[in-house]
Amino acid sequence: MLAGGLGVACFEPFGLFWLAPGVLALLFLLWSGAATPGRAAADGFAFGLAFFLGGVSWIYVSLSVFGGMPIWLAAPATLLFCAAMGLYPALCGWAYRRWRPAGAIGQALAFAALIALTDWLRGWLGTGFPWLAWGYSQVPPSPLAGYAALLGVYGLSFLLALASALLLHRTAGLFAAGILAALGFGLGQIEWTKPFGEPVTVALFQGNVPQETKWRPEHFFATLAHYRQLVADHPARLALLPETAVPAFLDAVPPEYLAEFKQLALANDGDLLFGTVTGEPEHYQNSAVSLGRSATQVYSKSHLVPFGEFIPPGFSWFLRWADIPMSQFSRGPVDQAPLDLAGLKLAVDICYEDVFGEEIIRSVPAAGVLVNLSNTAWYGRSFAQPQHLQIARLRALETGRPILRATNTGMTAAINPDGRVAASLPAFTLGVLETRVRPYEGLTPYVRWGNYGFLALALVALAASRAIGR
Numbered sequence: 001m002l003a004g005g006l007g008v009a010c011f012e013p014f015g016l017f018w019l020a021p022g023v024l025a026l027l028f029l030l031w032s033g034a035a036t037p038g039r040a041a042a043d044g045f046a047f048g049l050a051f052f053l054g055g056v057s058w059i060y061v062s063l064s065v066f067g068g069m070p071i072w073l074a075a076p077a078t079l080l081f082c083a084a085m086g087l088y089p090a091l092c093g094w095a096y097r098r099w100r101p102a103g104a105i106g107q108a109l110a111f112a113a114l115i116a117l118t119d120w121l122r123g124w125l126g127t128g129f130p131w132l133a134w135g136y137s138q139v140p141p142s143p144l145a146g147y148a149a150l151l152g153v154y155g156l157s158f159l160l161a162l163a164s165a166l167l168l169h170r171t172a173g174l175f176a177a178g179i180l181a182a183l184g185f186g187l188g189q190i191e192w193t194k195p196f197g198e199p200v201t202v203a204l205f206q207g208n209v210p211q212e213t214k215w216r217p218e219h220f221f222a223t224l225a226h227y228r229q230l231v232a233d234h235p236a237r238l239a240l241l242p243e244t245a246v247p248a249f250l251d252a253v254p255p256e257y258l259a260e261f262k263q264l265a266l267a268n269d270g271d272l273l274f275g276t277v278t279g280e281p282e283h284y285q286n287s288a289v290s291l292g293r294s295a296t297q298v299y300s301k302s303h304l305v306p307f308g309e310f311i312p313p314g315f316s317w318f319l320r321w322a323d324i325p326m327s328q329f330s331r332g333p334v335d336q337a338p339l340d341l342a343g344l345k346l347a348v349d350i351c352y353e354d355v356f357g358e359e360i361i362r363s364v365p366a367a368g369v370l371v372n373l374s375n376t377a378w379y380g381r382s383f384a385q386p387q388h389l390q391i392a393r394l395r396a397l398e399t400g401r402p403i404l405r406a407t408n409t410g411m412t413a414a415i416n417p418d419g420r421v422a423a424s425l426p427a428f429t430l431g432v433l434e435t436r437v438r439p440y441e442g443l444t445p446y447v448r449w450g451n452y453g454f455l456a457l458a459l460v461a462l463a464a465s466r467a468i469g470r
Contacts, residue, residue, distance in 0.1 A: 368439025
């Protein structure tokens with residue numbers, strides 16, 4: 001459990017990427033020394049329970065502080081969720097000890113493949129929760145970051161675990177791990193994509209509207225006036241407002257407000273994109289809507305957050321204890337074309353969607369810029385916001401595209417295609433990030449292959465570990 005808690009420090013806001021090989025090496029030693037597969041599973045569960053309790057403790061904040069759930073129910077619910085996530089490293093430990101091959105190289109390959117495969121399994125089973133996949137810890141300046149454009153986040157999990165296991169084997173292991181790091185550094189120098197066209201001025205708005213007042217009717221018009229003034233004071237060809245910046249059904253917004261937003265965009269010969277709710281009371285969607293020079297366009301979120309945006313079957317009782325507005329959204333279409341705004345092709349995603357790399361690449365190569373609109377005020381002053389920014393940096397590396405993030409309370413940022421943050425705003429502050437962006441063209445190997453490249457590598461590694469053992 002101490003090792004699992006230490007693993008949280010490998011991710012933001014701590015960002016100790018160099019600690020990750022040591023943490024995973026310790027897990028490798030625990031599993032290698034376990035007397036039985038059951039003991040390895042117990043070690044894996046203890047590791048995972050502490051890892052997730054420390055890393056995603058913000059789930060309790062969303063349930064209790066902002067969701068209104070009583071403490072006596074929110075605390076066990078958070079513990080139960082983290083325990084469920086702990087079953088993945090438990091499964092990994094059991095499988096490793098059950099089929100552990102002979103020989104140091106075979107064991108390292110098996111360990112790496114199982115770590116990465118359970119990260120991937122956690123990312124899609126049910127609706128998926130890939131948060132804190134080990135590969136996310138290796139954004140720049142980690143030398144392994146260069147592999148992201150080839151194999152994605154789960155490929156990074158594989159290589160990180162492989163290097164961790166090899167490090168325990170003295171000179172030969174250190175040499176092999178050094179080769180992995182050197183190759184990753186070299187790959188990081190390759191420009192898989194290239195910019196084209198002229199830079200476009202962009203304003204990213206961080207309204208810092210408190211979550212506890214955001215959906216109250218008496219604050220609605222003040223919120224609209226708040227954003228209207230911000231947009232008027234910060235002209236740009238492309239204006240991006242956060243998720244549900246307009247906290248109401250679009251049809252219920254007074255037409256004169258929408259007309260004013262459109263006029264502000266037209267005054268800059270550009271477009272404005274804002275988050276709102278579209279549809280009918282019985283069938284509504286979490287959407288982003290544009291106004292301005294281009295025709296009005298809509299993107300609707302397709303990958304919804306369980307319990308936050310929809311209630312899974314059999315959990316209707318949850319609504320009796322939690323006060324979460326708009327908690328029964330409908331999914332938008334899976335394949336939605338990029339939005340054509342301000343002369344740019346924008347692949348838009350909303351909040352949680354950008355943790356699914358295999359879904360983000362659907363809009364590439366048509367899109368030259370990725371856009372994320374978020375509202376993580378639900379999670380308070382926790383690890384959620386810096387972790388979310390770290391995830392977005394990995395998406396930039398995978399796609400070779402710049403990313404623009406407009407958030408309510410943080411982290412609003414512009415990210416370069418190399419995964420480095422070009423500019424950002426402090427969390428929980430009112431501000432506008434003014435920047436310029438150029439679209440990019442070309443395909444990274446990950447965009448071409450998706451997760452198939454990583455899956456092939458992991459399966460080959462498992463087969464090789466058995467062959468080396470024999």
